[in-house]
Amino acid sequence: MSRSSAPWDGEFSAYFARSARALRTTAYLLCRDWHRAEDLAQAALLKLYLAWPRLSHHDALDAYARRVVVRTFLAENRRVRFRREHLTDAPPEPLSPEPDVEQSVVLADALSAVPPRQRAVLVLRYFNDLSVDETARTLRCSAGTVKSQAARGLATLRLHLPAFPMEGR
Structure with missing residues (x-):
């Protein structure tokens, strides 16, 4: 039996x-788990495929796909559920190669x-390089909320980052 497409x-x-790779990387930066990132990216792509005939703006x-990844991530984090680590035989996948891998991991x-x-x-x-307005549309919030959440997030991030020596100084 042939399958019609x-x-x-x-x-x-x-x-x-x-x-797919960019969506998976965005998801990884959100959740810090390659397997969960794969699930988030696949969920986004499945929803995109199902909505494809109705999408009039393919540009x-x-x-749209980023919005689905972020919303799925946020929805999972709102759920209260028991999470436990799963042991595997394979080592975790490394981050994408960067000029300074140590700084990327940190x-x-x-x-x-x-x-x-x-x-x-x-x-x-900062990773997807969206404007304040594009980020607000993606998250369905105001530009002011994006700005305040970015400021708070950057402040928290700075608390957890060690000081790196500046090269050439």
Whole structure:
């Protein structure tokens, strides 16, 4: 029996290939767990696929997918549930290679100390390079809320970051 495909499968596949890694990285910065990040990214992409025929502005797909990742992350953090660590045979996946891996790891660890809503603002503003207004639209809040959450999140982040020596000084 042959499986029929939707007429938009090719378009969606191209979008998936282009965007899945960035969504997963955004999710990882929010939750600090590659497996959970994969789940968040897959949930976003599944919702995007289901909504694809109704989406008239394909130029806004990245914003929609990021919004789904962030909302799913925030919704999971609002739930009160028992969480426990799961042991695996494989070591955890490393962060994406960066010019200074040590600083990236320290930054990611410090980011995990920031409350989830503030962390979402920081990731959208500074990692995804969204404007205040774009971040506000993604989180469905006011620009003032984005600014205050960013200020509080940065203050918390600074408390958990060690001082790095400045090169060339």
